[in-house]
Amino acid sequence: MIEIIFEDEALLVINKPSGLLSIADGYDRSLPHIQTLLEPEFGKLWMVHRLDKDTSGILILARSAKAHKYLNDQFSNREVQKQYFCLVFGNFPSTLIINSALKINIGHQHRTVIDTSTGKPASTDFSLLDHFSATSSLIAMPHTGYTHQIRAHLLFAGFPILCDPVYYSKQSQDYSLNLPLKRVALHAQKIIIRHPISQKLLTFSAEIPQDLADTIEAFK
Numbered sequence: 001m002i003e004i005i006f007e008d009e010a011l012l013v014i015n016k017p018s019g020l021l022s023i024a025d026g027y028d029r030s031l032p033h034i035q036t037l038l039e040p041e042f043g044k045l046w047m048v049h050r051l052d053k054d055t056s057g058i059l060i061l062a063r064s065a066k067a068h069k070y071l072n073d074q075f076s077n078r079e080v081q082k083q084y085f086c087l088v089f090g091n092f093p094s095t096l097i098i099n100s101a102l103k104i105n106i107g108h109q110h111r112t113v114i115d116t117s118t119g120k121p122a123s124t125d126f127s128l129l130d131h132f133s134a135t136s137s138l139i140a141m142p143h144t145g146y147t148h149q150i151r152a153h154l155l156f157a158g159f160p161i162l163c164d165p166v167y168y169s170k171q172s173q174d175y176s177l178n179l180p181l182k183r184v185a186l187h188a189q190k191i192i193i194r195h196p197i198s199q200k201l202l203t204f205s206a207e208i209p210q211d212l213a214d215t216i217e218a219f220k
Contacts, residue, residue, distance in 0.1 A: 002037060005058070005204055010067040010196045012042055015206040016059040018183045022050040034059065049075055049145070057084070057188025057206050062196070070196035075145060081192040084140040084150055085129075085208055087185035087215060088159040089172035092136035096126040098153040102146050109166055112148040114156045122146055124153045132219035134175060135162060139189075150186065161185050162215075181215045 003015040014034070016022070021033035035045050038061070045061045046068035062068035074080050101119030104112045113119075122144045129137040136159070140150045148167065154160055155167040162185040163176040190205040208216075 010063055012061045012063055013204050014059050016051055016056055018054050018056040021053050023047060051188055054183040055186045056209050058191045058204050067196040074193060082142055083190035085187045085189045086138055086140055087162045088136050088154055089162055089175055090159045091131060092128050092138055092159055094128045098157055099123045100156055102152060104147050112146060112152040122149055124150055135219060181211055185212060187212060
């Protein structure tokens with residue numbers, strides 16, 4: 001069941017569950033993804049942005065080609081404000097700004113890596129929410145929107161996201177193996193966009209899902 005946060009003639013905003021593809025799988029196109037599940041009910045939908053399969057949270061779809069272009073322009077011009085919740089390994093500082101350039105789609109795992117010579121400028125602000133014994137909860141606010149930006153920036157800073165199968169340290173991997181959580185601890189919590197028709201600023205948010213909430217309680 002996919003939670004519908006908002007719908008009108010231009011937009012469909014959902015709370016994507018972890019484990020569901022945003023777009024068709026490149027190797028197995030028979031796997032279910034957002035459009036195959038929602039279009040039978042809502043009609044033709046256009047993807048505006050994506051979340052990784054294991055990342056949960058706010059996802060916006062357009063319901064017309066015109067709305068799609070308007071929203072795409074907002075993302076391209078970096079006018080959209082996004083906020084993510086994550087759990088990381090280590091004792092995170094109160095705030096941290098990472099402005100390290102990124103190069104995407106590297107190697108067979110299609111990793112995003114720090115590359116100060118040929119990478120594209122990328123910036124993410126981080127703020128601490130809480131400390132636990134060996135982990136921290138925080139908010140990430142990316143100002144650019146590159147694939148795996150938050151995950152790559154946090155690994156570079158020495159605070160990999162828990163249960164991340166690609167961007168991890170030996171310590172974070174060992175610690176994550178003992179957790180009941182079985183997916184990357186990243187959730188798209190809030191997004192602010194301008195409506196394609198009314199042009200009013202809209203804020204959408206999605207509560208932290210139960211698996212992450214249970215993990216936090218276990219840390220406490």
